[in-house]
Amino acid sequence: MAATMQPEAVRPSMNGESDFSRAKWAYLDSFLSRPGAYSDPEMFVPGEIPVKSISESAQILVIGAGGLGCEILKNLALSGFRNIHVIDMDTIDVSNLNRQFLFRAKDVGKPKASVAAEFVMKRVPGCNITPFVGKIQDKDEAYYKQFNLVICGLDSIEARRWINATLIDMVDDEDPDSLKPLIDGGTEGFKGQSRVILPTMTSCIECQLDMHAPRAAVPLCTLATIPRQPQHCIEWAHIIKWEEERKDIQLDTDEPEHITWLYQKALSRAEEFGIQGVTYSMTQGVVKNIIPAIASTNAIIAASCCNEAFKLISSSAPSLGMPGTNNYMQYTGDAGVYTFTFEHQKKDDCPVCGNLPKDLTVDPEQTLEELIESFAARPESQLKKPTLKTEGKSLYFPYPPSLEEQTRPNLKRKMKDLLSNGEQLAVSDPAYPISFRYNVSFS
Amino acid sequence: MAPKRTATPPPLHDLPTAKEKKYDRQLRLWGASGQQALEETHILLIDNGSGVTGTEALKNLVLPGIGQFSILDPAVVTEADLGVNFFLEDESLGKFRAEETVRLLVELNPDVKGTAVKEPLETFLAKDGVFTPYTLVLVAAPIEPTNLAQIQKHTAALNIPLFYLHSVGYYAHFSIQLPPAFPIVDTHPDATALDDLRVLKPWPELIKFSQEKTNGIQSMSAHEKGHIPYVCLLLHYVDKWMAENDGKLPEAYKDKTAVRNMIRAEGGDEENFEEAYGAVLKSLNPPKPSSSVREILTAPETQQLSPNAASFWFIARAVQEFYNKHGVLPLPGGLPDMKAHSNDYISLQKIYKEKARQDFAEVTSTVQQLEQTAGHSKPIIDPKEIENFCKGAAHIHLVRGRPLQIAQPGADVKFNDRAKALANELTNPEGLMGLYIAFLAFDDFVATHSPPTTQADGTSSLIAPGEPGADHEADAAKLTGIAHKIVDNLITEAGTRIEDPEYSELKEEIERLCTEITRAGGKELHNIASLAGGMIAQEIIKVLTAQYIPVHNCCLFDGIASRSSVLRI
Numbered sequence A: 001m002a003a004t005m006q007p008e009a010v011r012p013s014m015n016g017e018s019d020f021s022r023a024k025w026a027y028l029d030s031f032l033s034r035p036g037a038y039s040d041p042e043m044f045v046p047g048e049i050p051v052k053s054i055s056e057s058a059q060i061l062v063i064g065a066g067g068l069g070c071e072i073l074k075n076l077a078l079s080g081f082r083n084i085h086v087i088d089m090d091t092i093d094v095s096n097l098n099r100q101f102l103f104r105a106k107d108v109g110k111p112k113a114s115v116a117a118e119f120v121m122k123r124v125p126g127c128n129i130t131p132f133v134g135k136i137q138d139k140d141e142a143y144y145k146q147f148n149l150v151i152c153g154l155d156s157i158e159a160r161r162w163i164n165a166t167l168i169d170m171v172d173d174e175d176p177d178s179l180k181p182l183i184d185g186g187t188e189g190f191k192g193q194s195r196v197i198l199p200t201m202t203s204c205i206e207c208q209l210d211m212h213a214p215r216a217a218v219p220l221c222t223l224a225t226i227p228r229q230p231q232h233c234i235e236w237a238h239i240i241k242w243e244e245e246r247k248d249i250q251l252d253t254d255e256p257e258h259i260t261w262l263y264q265k266a267l268s269r270a271e272e273f274g275i276q277g278v279t280y281s282m283t284q285g286v287v288k289n290i291i292p293a294i295a296s297t298n299a300i301i302a303a304s305c306c307n308e309a310f311k312l313i314s315s316s317a318p319s320l321g322m323p324g325t326n327n328y329m330q331y332t333g334d335a336g337v338y339t340f341t342f343e344h345q346k347k348d349d350c351p352v353c354g355n356l357p358k359d360l361t362v363d364p365e366q367t368l369e370e371l372i373e374s375f376a377a378r379p380e381s382q383l384k385k386p387t388l389k390t391e392g393k394s395l396y397f398p399y400p401p402s403l404e405e406q407t408r409p410n411l412k413r414k415m416k417d418l419l420s421n422g423e424q425l426a427v428s429d430p431a432y433p434i435s436f437r438y439n440v441s442f443s
Numbered sequence B: 001m002a003p004k005r006t007a008t009p010p011p012l013h014d015l016p017t018a019k020e021k022k023y024d025r026q027l028r029l030w031g032a033s034g035q036q037a038l039e040e041t042h043i044l045l046i047d048n049g050s051g052v053t054g055t056e057a058l059k060n061l062v063l064p065g066i067g068q069f070s071i072l073d074p075a076v077v078t079e080a081d082l083g084v085n086f087f088l089e090d091e092s093l094g095k096f097r098a099e100e101t102v103r104l105l106v107e108l109n110p111d112v113k114g115t116a117v118k119e120p121l122e123t124f125l126a127k128d129g130v131f132t133p134y135t136l137v138l139v140a141a142p143i144e145p146t147n148l149a150q151i152q153k154h155t156a157a158l159n160i161p162l163f164y165l166h167s168v169g170y171y172a173h174f175s176i177q178l179p180p181a182f183p184i185v186d187t188h189p190d191a192t193a194l195d196d197l198r199v200l201k202p203w204p205e206l207i208k209f210s211q212e213k214t215n216g217i218q219s220m221s222a223h224e225k226g227h228i229p230y231v232c233l234l235l236h237y238v239d240k241w242m243a244e245n246d247g248k249l250p251e252a253y254k255d256k257t258a259v260r261n262m263i264r265a266e267g268g269d270e271e272n273f274e275e276a277y278g279a280v281l282k283s284l285n286p287p288k289p290s291s292s293v294r295e296i297l298t299a300p301e302t303q304q305l306s307p308n309a310a311s312f313w314f315i316a317r318a319v320q321e322f323y324n325k326h327g328v329l330p331l332p333g334g335l336p337d338m339k340a341h342s343n344d345y346i347s348l349q350k351i352y353k354e355k356a357r358q359d360f361a362e363v364t365s366t367v368q369q370l371e372q373t374a375g376h377s378k379p380i381i382d383p384k385e386i387e388n389f390c391k392g393a394a395h396i397h398l399v400r401g402r403p404l405q406i407a408q409p410g411a412d413v414k415f416n417d418r419a420k421a422l423a424n425e426l427t428n429p430e431g432l433m434g435l436y437i438a439f440l441a442f443d444d445f446v447a448t449h450s451p452p453t454t455q456a457d458g459t460s461s462l463i464a465p466g467e468p469g470a471d472h473e474a475d476a477a478k479l480t481g482i483a484h485k486i487v488d489n490l491i492t493e494a495g496t497r498i499e500d501p502e503y504s505e506l507k508e509e510i511e512r513l514c515t516e517i518t519r520a521g522g523k524e525l526h527n528i529a530s531l532a533g534g535m536i537a538q539e540i541i542k543v544l545t546a547q548y549i550p551v552h553n554c555c556l557f558d559g560i561a562s563r564s565s566v567l568r569i
């Protein structure tokens, strides 16, 4: 180790702040004032520079103030970051309290983003957290431009895909500041993953979509005629019976009366068929697609995300996500502890960050409707209401209604009557700023 | 089939209670029994340093509702504590750290009780029976090795699980000392691993049902043929194959492929035939327990059943007798979903459940005989526990707890029976043995560099390498020297050699690890403390609920490479 003459600890009087408030950060400042054994000497100059990068220049956006978000806000505040924004549209539910530790029973019903921000700012004075209660889609590029880095702690694939596509779209080769690293975390039970994405440079959320393949749906005919499992009875009540009997009421899965109604219907159906095991808890689980979540897994994944953010901003050690290095950590805690840290490869035919169309084999006898259904289940697309067009014509548009009506007859037509072998097909979904391009070949 | 209509909706028995609503997301993992186990615990955290990792672990345990916790920490809150510990606030400055942390932790969950113990560790340890109230003890480094040895001795005598942790800069470590026998029944294997269809070992009721369903399969309508449950198809085609092959079971890979081809040839792409086709390789296996399960069933504890043995051993012995008699484990009784008419599926499900019930009854009666022989005046083993065991018999797990390794200053660290394996780990590029050694060296450094007596105010002043303000380069060199010596001793103890260039590379890597540890001066980075606190809390939950499989016995996390490694020390 080369002997570098560095101050033992920085005690700069920054922006006229009292020494008292910096004394709180003695451990962090001492750490950042010493060279690291793995840090790049070109990138990391111990002392005031990394301290100021963290505490002054960095603007961090946190998306989600739930199980991961609460942890992320706490971790960022105690990593010395002081300029943080947080977005979440949800309000606090009683079932959040077993892990979302910034909320108390008295907060149930209030917006997560503002309660979380307020709590952390009170506990860590000097840290500024700006909450936004709403959707990420409500904000435009100008808003996202102000941040150095985005950390996502979300349970929705849709929102991840949206922010991923947006950040990739924002990259301007002429302007290095337009590149915003995206750090993403997710958990399920004792498992989770964290990943670092450099938009357009490394594998993106869309490249990695097949890591989260959708669950196979139960065929409608099973639900309608031959239920065997308690889940089939619940899905029947959810998908078929509600439409039949309460079509005019919008189903609200957070409304206990609605869940109770579905539970009751499912229970009756189960009794008819001699099926055991329908419970209220299972009804809720199936209808809301509940993923089990615990504080400890959230802590692991959120801390991993924030650790990468801290390394990235301070340069005090190499972070995940640099091109050609590992960018993904999978954590499995149910049998011992196992982490798999690897480089997920960028895909040339990624519809968001790639530039090549994908190959798609289509049965020429298949109808367009069947093809559309298959897009919901395809691990790499997972589109629910896709729009399909070829270079020359519109095959199907789910809306506006006038276009839907015009294109609806195509649904029943066979693929061989709509396309020729080798033609290019564009598939998009209004939910995301993405368009998938496919080269169709007939099987 | 037209199912009969019920006139009135059935009454609702199981609307969730307030507690079930609050704990909904975790009850879906460890269930009511796991929750009850958590609520009956009292965890003791012993802190000496900045103590963030232990506090974060407690946060992750208070939230899901452990019964009680205590924090032993005689220190008062300093300004530097506020920059790293979330469970302290500005007003905490100058007050007892244990008291303040407890106050802010119990806020998270009104169902949990917390206690602050402010006395110095030495006086605490000098008293008799101090560990009796606790179900689990968590100790954070730095600590005097003599104190750690005392804690180890007392907890081992009481069979209390002991966790020991380090969290310094980008690195963390924890070791777990479990009792010499720590059995787990509910290991939560993958859902697919649970299917046990007994296609190669069917019983009369299953054979009869299958024959009924496949009788005249050639002349069935497409609709009927397309609704034969795939289990029946498997049994049918296995039978057919055996008839053509002198009654031999299709156990070899090529035999299974032949059965599979037969199914493909006769069923085309009907969904149920597809299911059968896909299940052949997995289902046409004789239902043999794994070697690790057989090892548990024949463990010394089952061979010489002592009257006060844990119920696990009585049941294991009974299951072993069941296995000796029938050549299979008790049937778990579950049936995966498959394409079928509702009533056929339900009938088949009943056949599996009934067989599982019979097996369970047989095991229960053996358990009761064993209890009688052992001198229990009446059966005390809960039938629910026996039923659970029978359901999970193929996936039971046993941890043979090993004592915690403690670095005693002046004495060489010994690896004993693990020396060879761990010396091999030194050159494993995926492993983190070097980091483990760096932490052993850290403990040695603390023990040899700290003043021998406690301060007047009761706090010990343990000195870590690279304390803020110290000469970190000199300390890094000292720490590296200690670590290099441990490496050489390990290689000698293993009776092996590591040649250059591997040897020099290993020593350079150890130097980098020691430099990085010294950089932090024994202090925690909040992210790593929080991450390690999450890992430790997961492990504590697994140990307290006796569900899932805990780390055996040492886990390291490298926050620079973002990966972990598990070692058996």
Ligand SMILES: [Zn+2]
Residues within 6 Å of the ligand: A203, A204, A205, A206, A207, A208, A346, A347, A350, A351, A352, A353, A354
């Ligand atoms: Zn991509």
